[in-house]
Amino acid sequence: xxxxxxxxxxxxxxxxxxxxxxxxxxxxxxxxxxxxxxxxxxxxxxxxxxxxxxxxxxxxxxxxxxxxxxxxxxxxxxxxxxxxxxxxxxxxxxxxxxxxxxxxxxxxxxxxxxxxxxxxxxxxxxxxxxxxxxxxxxxxxxxxxxxxxxxxxxxxxxxxxxxxxxxxxxxxxxxxxxxxxxxxxxxxxxxxxxxxxxxxxxxxxxxxxxx
Amino acid sequence: xxxxxxxxxxxxxxxxxxxxxxxxxxxxxxxxxxxxxxxxxxxxxxxxxxxxxxxxxxxxxxxxxxxxxxxxxxxxxxxxxxxxxxxxxxxxxxxxxxxxxxxxxxxxxxxxxxxxxxxxxxxxxxxxxxxxxxxxxxxxxxxxxxxxxxxxxxxxxxxxxxxxxxxxxxxxxxxxxxxxxxxxxxxxxxxxxxxxxxxxxxxxxxxxxxxxxxxxxxxxxxxxxxxxxxxxxxxxxxxxxxxxxxxxxxxxxxxxxxxxxxxxxxxxxxxxxxxxxxxxxxxxxxxxxxxxxxxxxxxxxxxxxxxxxxxxxxxxxxxxxxxxxxxxxxxxxxxxxxxxxxxxxxxxxxxx
Numbered sequence: 001x002x003x004x005x006x007x008x009x010x011x012x013x014x015x016x017x018x019x020x021x022x023x024x025x026x027x028x029x030x031x032x033x034x035x036x037x038x039x040x041x042x043x044x045x046x047x048x049x050x051x052x053x054x055x056x057x058x059x060x061x062x063x064x065x066x067x068x069x070x071x072x073x074x075x076x077x078x079x080x081x082x083x084x085x086x087x088x089x090x091x092x093x094x095x096x097x098x099x100x101x102x103x104x105x106x107x108x109x110x111x112x113x114x115x116x117x118x119x120x121x122x123x124x125x126x127x128x129x130x131x132x133x134x135x136x137x138x139x140x141x142x143x144x145x146x147x148x149x150x151x152x153x154x155x156x157x158x159x160x161x162x163x164x165x166x167x168x169x170x171x172x173x174x175x176x177x178x179x180x181x182x183x184x185x186x187x188x189x190x191x192x193x194x195x196x197x198x199x200x201x202x203x204x205x206x207x208x209x210x211x
Numbered sequence: 212x213x214x215x216x217x218x219x220x221x222x223x224x225x226x227x228x229x230x231x232x233x234x235x236x237x238x239x240x241x242x243x244x245x246x247x248x249x250x251x252x253x254x255x256x257x258x259x260x261x262x263x264x265x266x267x268x269x270x271x272x273x274x275x276x277x278x279x280x281x282x283x284x285x286x287x288x289x290x291x292x293x294x295x296x297x298x299x300x301x302x303x304x305x306x307x308x309x310x311x312x313x314x315x316x317x318x319x320x321x322x323x324x325x326x327x328x329x330x331x332x333x334x335x336x337x338x339x340x341x342x343x344x345x346x347x348x349x350x351x352x353x354x355x356x357x358x359x360x361x362x363x364x365x366x367x368x369x370x371x372x373x374x375x376x377x378x379x380x381x382x383x384x385x386x387x388x389x390x391x392x393x394x395x396x397x398x399x400x401x402x403x404x405x406x407x408x409x410x411x412x413x414x415x416x417x418x419x420x421x422x423x424x425x426x427x428x429x430x431x432x433x434x435x436x437x438x439x440x441x442x443x444x445x446x447x448x449x450x451x452x453x454x455x456x457x458x459x460x461x462x463x464x465x466x467x468x469x470x471x472x473x474x475x476x477x478x479x480x481x482x483x484x485x486x487x488x489x490x491x492x493x494x495x496x497x498x499x500x501x502x503x504x505x506x507x508x509x510x511x512x513x514x515x516x517x518x519x520x521x522x523x524x525x526x527x528x529x530x531x532x533x534x535x536x537x538x539x540x541x542x543x544x545x546x547x548x549x550x551x552x553x554x555x556x557x558x559x560x561x562x563x
Contacts, residue, residue: 014372055455058419059412060368067369103364104412124305153499154538179413179450180474180499188504197414 003031007040007072012047014064016071023072033079037116041072045114053199059103066110073113087118089209092134093144094122096159099152104178104198108144111198112205128155128162135168142205145191147178156181157189173208177201217264218346218402221528225403225444225466225491229525233518233555235548236265238350238407238448238469239534247541255337258345261548264528265346267405268337270392273330275323289323290360309363314377322384325392331399338400348446349401351393353385353430355408361385371422378426386433393434397441404438404445405469406431410460411451413475423456432463439464446493450533451475457482461489470494470532471521480520483527491526496547498531502539507546514550519561529555 003026010018026036048065051057057065091112095105109119122134135143143163145156156176163169169190176191186194193208195201215223215231223230236258245257258266275289284296284304291310311317338347358367361381370377393404410416416423431447438445446467447460452475453468460468468490471477479495486492495517496502501509514529521527529551535544554561 053414055415058415058422059417060371060419060422063365063369064372153503182474182500185500 004036004040004043007036008044008047011041011044011065011068011072012051014061014068016064016068019068019072020075023075027075027079033076036076037073037080041069041076042114042116045069045111048114049111049199049202053197059107062107062110066107066114069110069114088116088206089141090118090120090139091142091144091205092120092122092131092138092140093146094126094131095124095146095148096152096155097125097127098155099125099147104148105144105146107198108146108177108195108201111202115202115206117205128159131159132162132166132168135163135172136166140172141209142173142175144175144177144201144205146176147181153178153180153185156185156191160189160191175201175204175208216344217262218341218344221264221346222402222444224525224528225446227488227491227524227526229557231557233522233551233557234264234528235530235551235555236263236267236346236348236528237530237535238267238348238405239269239536240544241535241537241539243537244535244539244541244544248545255340261545263345263548265348265403266337266341267348267350268334268401270350270352270407272333275330288360290356291320292360292363294360304359306359306363309359309361309366311361311381314374317377317380317384320384322388325388325395331395334396334401335399342400346402347400348403348405349396350405350407350448351389351396351434352406352408353382353389353434354406354410354427356388357381357385357430358408368418371418371426375425382426382430386430389430389434390437393437394441397438397443402443404434404443405448406434406445406465407448409451410449410456411453411472411475413451413472415452415454416456417451420455420459424459428459428463431460431465435464446491452477457486461486465490467491467493467528469528470530472532473497474499474532478520479517483521483523487521487524487526491528492521493528494530494532495521496529496531498533498536498539502531502535502543502547504540505543507543510543510546511550511553514547515554515561518551518554518559522555522559525557 007022052062093109109121113119147153173192175193176186177195183194193204195204220230220234224234245252249260255266277287279285288294292306293308294304295307296304341347358364435445444466447465448469450472471479471482471494473495482492496513
């Protein structure tokens, strides 16, 4: 089995110590960090995402794989930054005001990072003003809004309205998701995309970037 | 059939029999909706005003909390977890810090005491007020306690793979507490027990069916068995798409399943066909979009469709797909209850 395949398997199996050991060995052998990422880690997260979407694995397995991925990327990061490795795009994400839940958002963030995005996570209970402030100061491609609670969906609409009022809506693509959110709701508030889960979020983010 | 009391109506449906009319109740109703319909009423007053067939009493109302930061809504719950409530989501806090941060914490952990009588004074008053008229449903959430208070969601789920023994020990802590807690609730006189911890997301179960059966359903089965020993029905609530774990839920012996979440793709007609002979089905009227933004006509049609699919022969309680939350249009909720009364009379004709 190749280095990369073994590294990918260790991530899929959620074995963080094996993943870091293999990543370290690859670096010691002067394999470029970008190559380790592209050939070992990104395919691993693709497999994890597909298995999660297909109902073959569940949250415990996804979280263990995420930990393994983060541990390996942690080793590569200094090298990646040194070489000025480019990300696919820059994604800012947060759970809307009034909602303190983050598991869905975290899974999406994890999957995006695992697929080559630079992700800035604003956390939970994020006010519309805070979203605007960050978007104004940053250079983001996509904003992702998350809500778990049915009664905080209206905060998504409020955030969109504040973005429009601040003249920032056209500067960024907007994605929404979360348990109670639907395509119909996304259309109603004028989002550019709705994703039903993290895997779809990765695919839709990529397609939004191409537009 | 004439003259059933509200509690008789609910119990008949739970026993998979046909009552006089399809019952309705709500696990929770946001105070903003109540204020818009009938200002000044409490949840219990409102249940009476709307002639709902049951009132729900939430476990958190018997729990002890220590306020850490009132302005930020931060409390320490009775299990030792630090939690935060937002101004909007009053009933759904988030865990900032669980009670058990590492395995060694288990060795010195002291569980709260469910027995002090003072904890049950309020529910005693609710039982006294409604006993024999409306069903009094008490909620419990053993798995929710393990996940949200004792260990924290991510760590608990990872423990299922890396340290199953730890999950077993957490389950033991919860079991020891909840057996006594449920005993006390039944002693006080509640009619029905409802387990409310979510086990699924929109796309499927949180953990695999194997892990669900290994770590989650045993705690519910223990409560179900005890309730049945005492002659009390036990219901299960979980959001999300539960097809993969529906069998496991039913095998615990629960008497009813709520809310057959339509936003997660749960079709109540299919649930009726597959499980309607084993459990009472509850819910399925979409509170996410329909009750919030739909028209009255759409609400009436959704109610008619739910009753058409699930009401035949009894064994169905028509209610929202979660709770009547703050974004629900109050007029739509009133229309929903009206439609249930109009369409739900047995024998069903589904005509107003």
